[in-house]
Amino acid sequence: MIKLIRLALGGLIVSADRLTRGPKLKRPEEQQREVERQVKSLALYQFSLCPFCVKVRRKMHKLNLPIEIRDAKSQGTFRDELLNGGGKIKVPCLRIETQQGARWMYESSDINRYLEREFG
Ligand SMILES: N[C@@H](CCC(=O)N[C@@H](CS)C(=O)NCC(=O)O)C(=O)O
Numbered sequence: 429m430i431k432l433i434r435l436a437l438g439g440l441i442v443s444a445d446r447l448t449r450g451p452k453l454k455r456p457e458e459q460q461r462e463v464e465r466q467v468k469s470l471a472l473y474q475f476s477l478c479p480f481c482v483k484v485r486r487k488m489h490k491l492n493l494p495i496e497i498r499d500a501k502s503q504g505t506f507r508d509e510l511l512n513g514g515g516k517i518k519v520p521c522l523r524i525e526t527q528q529g530a531r532w533m534y535e536s537s538d539i540n541r542y543l544e545r546e547f548g
Pocket of ligand 1: 475478480517519520534535537
């Protein structure tokens with residue numbers, strides 16, 4: 429029952445998000461290409477119906493960031509990567525590839541702050 433309510437609420441939040449997203453940030457073409465190059469080092473581990481993930485996806489939309497989305501809900505490679513790399517199954521989690529290795533950022537507010545700081 430609780431699972432059903434969560435599913436319904438998740439669906440509602442996703443639909444509301446789609447209806448109220450607003451426009452994407454428009455950058456000059458060259459600048460957008462550079463942003464697209466930079467976001468290749470990022471990946472968002474998420475569940476499609478998780479409200480905290482919607483919050484981050486909204487920020488990605490607003491800032492026009494085509495970050496790769498990796499669904500970690502069901503058993504599989506992405507879930508394993510999240511557990512082994514980040515240390516726990518909790519979403520959203522932003523994987524940031526750096527020259528020193530991967531950094532795993534949990535907490536939707538921290539992720540949004542990071543995206544705003546880097547690309548806003
Ligand atoms: N404070 C966290 C909350 C994240 C959270 O609770 N995520 C849930 C999904 S909505 C989760 O990953 N739960 C673990 C699980 O379902 O296995 C944030 O803002 O990112």
